Amino acid sequence: MGVAQLTHRLWMDRALAEARLAPAHGDVPVGAVVVRDGVVVASGHNRREVDADPTAHAEMLAVRAAAAALGSWRLEACTLYVTLEPCTMCAGALVLARLPALVFGAADPKAGAVGSLYDLAREPRLNHRVEVTAGVLADECATLLTTFFRAARARSRPRGDVGSLRPRAVESHRPA
Ligand SMILES: [Zn+2]
Secondary structure, three states: OOHHHHHHHHHHHHHHHHHOOHHHHOOOOOEEEEEEOOEEEEEEEOOHHHHOOOOOOHHHHHHHHHHHHHOOOOOOOEEEEEEEOOOHHHHHHHHHOOOOEEEEEEOOOOOOOEOOOOEHHHOOOOOOOOEEEOOOOHHHHHHHHHHHHHHHHHHHOOOOOHHHHHHHHHHHOOOO
């Protein structure tokens, strides 16, 4: 594994730590960090539910905080690490911020705008293109999401539901 890939994994680990903060307030675990010259400039995690704000995605919060910290809307020499492929809004914001580089973890086939449904980060008709590295710690990033959604489904299931008992019954009859 090359040095660049190791560095990417290190920072993605920080983005994952951010993501893990979101479920405490009922939000889907997505986390982001903005790094410049080997230092975290800003970070953020999804706050859509707790803030009742459709734009409170991890990337938006991290980009806004980074711009405030740097005193510039241009995120020069910055790399954004995010656990999930950005949506149309966030990918648009990265282009507007003239972000040089994006690294993301899991792909989002339902809403991703950096290769899945659209490719706004590398859209030749826009005035800026973002260098993209995809799939860094993708399994860890995806597992965090699937675990969250599985727990949310279990909570929303009515008590006494036969479906909630079935997996345990099946397991108990499995040979050791
Ligand atoms: Zn988004």
